[in-house]
Amino acid sequence: MAENEVPENLEPTTEVAKTTEFGLAKAFQESAPITDQSASGFFKQLLGFWVTFATMFKKPNTVQYPEVKAPTEPRFHGRHQLNRHPDGLEKCIGCELCAWACPADAILVEGANNTPENQVSPGERYGAVYQINYLRCIFCGLCIEACPTRALTMTNEYELADNDRGKLIFEKEDLLAPLRAGMLMPPHPMYPGADDGTYYRGEVPGSHPSQNPEANANA
Numbered sequence: 001m002a003e004n005e006v007p008e009n010l011e012p013t014t015e016v017a018k019t020t021e022f023g024l025a026k027a028f029q030e031s032a033p034i035t036d037q038s039a040s041g042f043f044k045q046l047l048g049f050w051v052t053f054a055t056m057f058k059k060p061n062t063v064q065y066p067e068v069k070a071p072t073e074p075r076f077h078g079r080h081q082l083n084r085h086p087d088g089l090e091k092c093i094g095c096e097l098c099a100w101a102c103p104a105d106a107i108l109v110e111g112a113n114n115t116p117e118n119q120v121s122p123g124e125r126y127g128a129v130y131q132i133n134y135l136r137c138i139f140c141g142l143c144i145e146a147c148p149t150r151a152l153t154m155t156n157e158y159e160l161a162d163n164d165r166g167k168l169i170f171e172k173e174d175l176l177a178p179l180r181a182g183m184l185m186p187p188h189p190m191y192p193g194a195d196d197g198t199y200y201r202g203e204v205p206g207s208h209p210s211q212n213p214e215a216n217a218n219a
């Protein structure tokens with residue numbers, strides 16, 4: 001007999017036959033109509049409706065989205081954000097660790113050197129190009145775990161659908177956190193007397209008047 005030829009008289013094994021027989025009998029039993037008209041039969045049917053009945057008195061989970069938005073869990077993985085130091089300088093140092101950690105290859109980072117005239121983040125480097133492709137992102141959060149400066153975090157925002165694929169590639173401007181009170185728009189000099197370690201340890205309280213080049217020029 002050839003190696004792949006199936007013998008004609010092959011019968012199912014006893015074990016297979018038994019299992020099939022049991023499965024068919026059980027399926028028939030479950031699908032058979034209830035013919036028991038006694039009181040116990042009535043209560044059996046009542047028991048079957050119990051879940052439906054009890055659910056009628058529970059608070060509904062359905063909300064009228066998008067008019068009503070259910071709050072997410074606090075640690076929900078939503079849209080990313082590139083954070084700033086309290087004086088407004090960017091936390092991203094362009095190291096690309098987030099891009100290397102990403103299993104979906106969704107992040108593109110290109111770093112560049114800070115200069116005294118163009119100080120965007122504390123230290124030597126900043127993220128000149130930063131893109132996240134939300135057509136690829138699976139919101140696993142590995143990128144934020146890899147970030148050494150906590151520049152990259154995830155917000156609770158989940159409304160990311162669009163019918164234009166191009167709009168789902170977010171640029172650095174789309175991801176940067178807004179300026180809060182006490183922050184200045186970079187580029188501007190670092191806080192007086194601070195180095196990148198001072199920034200990293202969170203010891204910079206906010207912007208200093210000397211960091212505002214425009215105010216200094218007008219003075």
Ligand code: SF4
Pocket residue numbers: 101102103104105106107132136137138139140141142143144
């Ligand atoms: S959340 Fe996951 S898939 Fe999305 S950019 Fe970060 S590492 Fe990549």
Ligand code: SF4
Pocket residue numbers: 091092093094095096097098099109127146147148149150151152
């Ligand atoms: S977001 Fe964090 S990990 Fe990514 S390039 Fe910037 S500093 Fe590096």
